Amino acid sequence: MADRRLENKIALVTGAARGIGEGIARAxxxxxxxxxxxxxxxxxxxxVAASLGGAAxxxxxDVRREEDWARVVEEVMREHGRMDVLVNNAGITGFEDAGPDGAPPAHDPEHATLDAWHAVLATNLDGVFLGCRAAIGAMRRNAGAAKxxxxxxxxxxxxG
Structure with missing residues (x-):
């Protein structure tokens, strides 16, 4: 059997319930x-986690929420003593949900609401920033060889 390149690594993957994130988690x-x-x-x-067995x-x-990042990263550090990898994969297009009145999605700048646009930015930009900030702090505290x-x-x- 070939060497497994991520043997014993601890990875947090966002947006992993489906699509590319699920594929990354499986890989x-x-x-x-x-x-x-x-x-x-x-x-x-x-x-997805259940289908991966004890390895997940x-x-x-919610990548937009600073308190969610703090909670999840602290759980990872408490359970494993380190976080080796963060994959910031979560993202939205703004096309996921039309409004109750059938309003156009956020990527239609002529008709999009500012709130819809802010939701896209909060997920796709703020989420990455918050994730990087939380992960860097955790990785600086990594134990053992991963210190x-x-x-x-x-x-x-x-x-998205």
């Missing part, structure tokens, strides 16, 4: 990592 587990599957879609996130668990994390080290992967897409 990381296959490479030997323990993965914290995080999202705001609880049922889907729990399903689900943690609710002061870690990797952060920031995903970006026109589609």
């Amino acid at each position: 990381f587990v296959a490479e030997g990592a323990t993965v914290i599957v995080s999202d705001i879609r609880d049922a889907e996130g729990e399903r 668990r689900y943690a609710r994390l 002061g080290r870690g990797s952060i992967v920031n995903m970006s897409s026109r589609s």
Whole structure:
């Protein structure tokens, strides 16, 4: 069997309840990592974590909320003593939900509301900033051979 490149690594993946984030979580587990599957879609996130067995668990994390980052990162540090990898994958397009009146989504600048635009920015920009800040602080406290080290992967897409 080939060496597993993430053997014994602890990884937090945001937006991991479906799509690319789910694929990343699955690939990381296959490479030997323990993965914290995080999202705001609880049922889907729990399903993904359960399907990965003991190598994963689900943690609710709204990337827009500073207190969620503090809670989840502290849980990771308490459970594992370190965080080796953060994948900032969560993102939205603004097309996810039309308003109750069928209002156009946020990427239609002519008709989008400022609140809808702010939701996109809070998730796609503030979420990455908050994640990096929380992860850097945790990685500086890493124990053992990982002391002061870690990797952060920031995903970006026109589609959220």
